[in-house]
Amino acid sequence: MRMKYVLSEVLVGLWRNVTMTIAMIITMAVSLFMLGGAGLLYQKVGDMKDLYYENVEVSIFLKTDATPQQRDDLDAKLKNDPLVKEVTYVNKDEAYKRFQEMYQDAPDLVNAVKADQLPESFRIKLVDPEQYKNIYDQYKGTEGIDEIVDQSRLLDKVFGVLTGIQTFALAIAVFMAAAALLLVANTIQVAAYSKRREVAVMKLVGASNWFIQAPFVLEAVVAGLIGSILALAFMAIGKSVASDGSLSALEGLITPISWSDIFLMFPIMAGVGALFSAITGWVTLRFYLRV
Amino acid sequence: MTKTYPKASRPSLDNVSVSIEKGEFVFFIGPSGSGKSTIIKMLLHEVSPNKGRVVVNGKDVTTMRSWKRPHFRRSIGCVFQDFRLLPNRTAYENVAFALEVIGKTKAVARRVVPEVLELVGLGGKEHRYPHELSGGEQQRVAVARAFVNRPLILLADEPTGNLDPDTSIEIMRLLDRINRTGTTVVMVTHDSNIVNQMRRRVIEIESGRIVRDQARGVYG
Numbered sequence: 001m002r003m004k005y006v007l008s009e010v011l012v013g014l015w016r017n018v019t020m021t022i023a024m025i026i027t028m029a030v031s032l033f034m035l036g037g038a039g040l041l042y043q044k045v046g047d048m049k050d051l052y053y054e055n056v057e058v059s060i061f062l063k064t065d066a067t068p069q070q071r072d073d074l075d076a077k078l079k080n081d082p083l084v085k086e087v088t089y090v091n092k093d094e095a096y097k098r099f100q101e102m103y104q105d106a107p108d109l110v111n112a113v114k115a116d117q118l119p120e121s122f123r124i125k126l127v128d129p130e131q132y133k134n135i136y137d138q139y140k141g142t143e144g145i146d147e148i149v150d151q152s153r154l155l156d157k158v159f160g161v162l163t164g165i166q167t168f169a170l171a172i173a174v175f176m177a178a179a180a181l182l183l184v185a186n187t188i189q190v191a192a193y194s195k196r197r198e199v200a201v202m203k204l205v206g207a208s209n210w211f212i213q214a215p216f217v218l219e220a221v222v223a224g225l226i227g228s229i230l231a232l233a234f235m236a237i238g239k240s241v242a243s244d245g246s247l248s249a250l251e252g253l254i255t256p257i258s259w260s261d262i263f264l265m266f267p268i269m270a271g272v273g274a275l276f277s278a279i280t281g282w283v284t285l286r287f288y289l290r291v
Numbered sequence: 292m293t294k295t296y297p298k299a300s301r302p303s304l305d306n307v308s309v310s311i312e313k314g315e316f317v318f319f320i321g322p323s324g325s326g327k328s329t330i331i332k333m334l335l336h337e338v339s340p341n342k343g344r345v346v347v348n349g350k351d352v353t354t355m356r357s358w359k360r361p362h363f364r365r366s367i368g369c370v371f372q373d374f375r376l377l378p379n380r381t382a383y384e385n386v387a388f389a390l391e392v393i394g395k396t397k398a399v400a401r402r403v404v405p406e407v408l409e410l411v412g413l414g415g416k417e418h419r420y421p422h423e424l425s426g427g428e429q430q431r432v433a434v435a436r437a438f439v440n441r442p443l444i445l446l447a448d449e450p451t452g453n454l455d456p457d458t459s460i461e462i463m464r465l466l467d468r469i470n471r472t473g474t475t476v477v478m479v480t481h482d483s484n485i486v487n488q489m490r491r492r493v494i495e496i497e498s499g500r501i502v503r504d505q506a507r508g509v510y511g
Contacts, residue, residue: 002394197377198388204375205440206364207392 002211009215010222013191020190021223024183028227028277031176032269033234038169039265040235040257045162056129056152060139061119063146070144071120077142078122083135086125092118119146177276180227184220184277185284191216192288199289213285220281224273231269235262303329304340305499311477313443316470318486319479320510321496327479330496331448334477335367336360348443365393368437368445368474372452374429376421382408382432383417389436403439411435411465427458431465438469445469447478451485459485483510 014021060078062071078087090098096115103109126135132150139145192199202212239257304326311317319327332338333345336352345352348366355363376385386407387400395403408417411431421429430450437445447466451459463485470476480486486493486509493508494501503511 002391005391197375201375201377201388201436202392203361204364204369205389205393205436206361206367208361208394209358211392211394 006211006214006218010218013195013215013219014222016194017187017190020183020187024180024187024223025227025230027176027180027183028224028273029230029234031173031180032228032231032273034169034173034176035272036231036235036262036265036269037238038166038173039268040261041162041166041169043261044257045159045166048162049159052155053129053152056125056155058124058126058132058135058151059149060122060124060145061147061149062121062144064117064119066120066144066146070142074122074139074142074144078124081135081138083127083131084124085127088123090121090123092116092120095119095121181276181280184223184280187223188216188220188281188284189288191219192285212289213282216285217278217281220277221274224275224277225270228266228270228273231273232262232266235265302341302499304496306343307496307499307501308343309494309501309504311475313475314470314473316467316476316489316491317478318489318491318493318508319477319496320481320486320493323481325496326499327496328448331446331477331479334444334446335369336363361393365440366443368440368442370430370433370437370445370447370450372449374421374426374433374453376429376432376436378421381418381420382413382424382428382435385421385432386436386439390439393440404435407435407439408432410438410468412461425458426454427461430454430458430462434462434465434469438474442474444475444477447476447480449480449482450478451480451482456484460488463489486510 060074062074075087075089078084092115095118096113099113099118100110124135126132129152132152136148136150139148199212239259239262242257307326307330309330319330321327329338333340333352334347336355336357339345339353343353347363350363352363377388380388383404386404387397390400390403391397405414405417408414411434413428413431413435416424416428419428421432424432430453434450445466450466451462454462459482466476466478467489490507490509493503493505493510495503495505495508495511
């Protein structure tokens, strides 16, 4: 009977102040969504770093007028270099093929470029990808070299952007969480005020503290849980839009986010939502009800 | 014991020492601000004295941890001038609420509540709401709520303050009947008429000191 009483009080409490409840749930959902998104991104960036840095290459592009002599010298030098793990030579035809593949969506561009306009290049895998700077210093003055491109620097930029997005999402999550928790505190104060007579009688006749507090705290917890379910829905919608819609171009860049990734985020979001709501509710009651 | 509220220039209770035996009926009388209500609050463990001890039912309330307070209060019934009933619950529900929130089942409430409502003379009015009852009847509900748990002590803070003289007498008869069941009754009042009729122990307080403690006293 006591459980039934507490649960019905929770429902009545949420319903009595339904506009506030909705505001509370929405802010909580957005906050948890941002938190979940940041969590996913963190996971993905970790995965991607492993994947990409494994395959990262340094490309040395030759000038289009470089002589075969210069090319062979460079080839020999690279093959004997202790920093280099693997060297692949890409001639003009192969470069053109790669170019065609890369820009297959832009036939105009492909048609405009002739095979002999593309530079020959060496693709180099380093023993240690961090050693790029040494390679660059060593070869930059060599005759016939046009440009040395380090993919890891591009990757660093990409990861920089992703980390930026992640930090941004976390910042929003924190701000929204602050708003959500203030709303929780406010909702509980309103609820406690509207039930002040009951609470006074309960204190008077010796109802235990947990019994007085439980409906209020559970109200906040239920709101937190609904918020996390909503956040999960946001993420599911986000995934559908990202993989089917306008963001599908990103799919090749970011390792795909699977449904299990999203569902694994749910316990974290629900846990954080419920726990923080409960703590806020409890602290509010300590001050407000003095029980 | 002594109780000084913060910011007060003089103690609300100054070196007061009282002993009330089990089963007694005691009036605390005195002008407003004399410290009568502070005594009730101390017996309820709502405030603690700065000096001295408060012992209720053999338990030292002064050193009692606050988490033990709920259980302690179950042995004390309380009635106030303003009844403190829940307006959206019937007489029956008001009394049953007090039982249910301390963990008694609905079955217990169904057995005990009609009995106690009958005892306070509200048989047949169980399902009236407070606004459908007269002041005296509302106070009876409050007494029923205070008594339903069979407390060892019944505290009454000006229970007749809002009632006319005839109704007041009826309420006093009710408290007297409860006292005869062995329940200690401690009542704070201004009502000289009642004190004079009852002829029970009277403790008069003035400016935080006991000025009189008389076995079968009158209002003075």
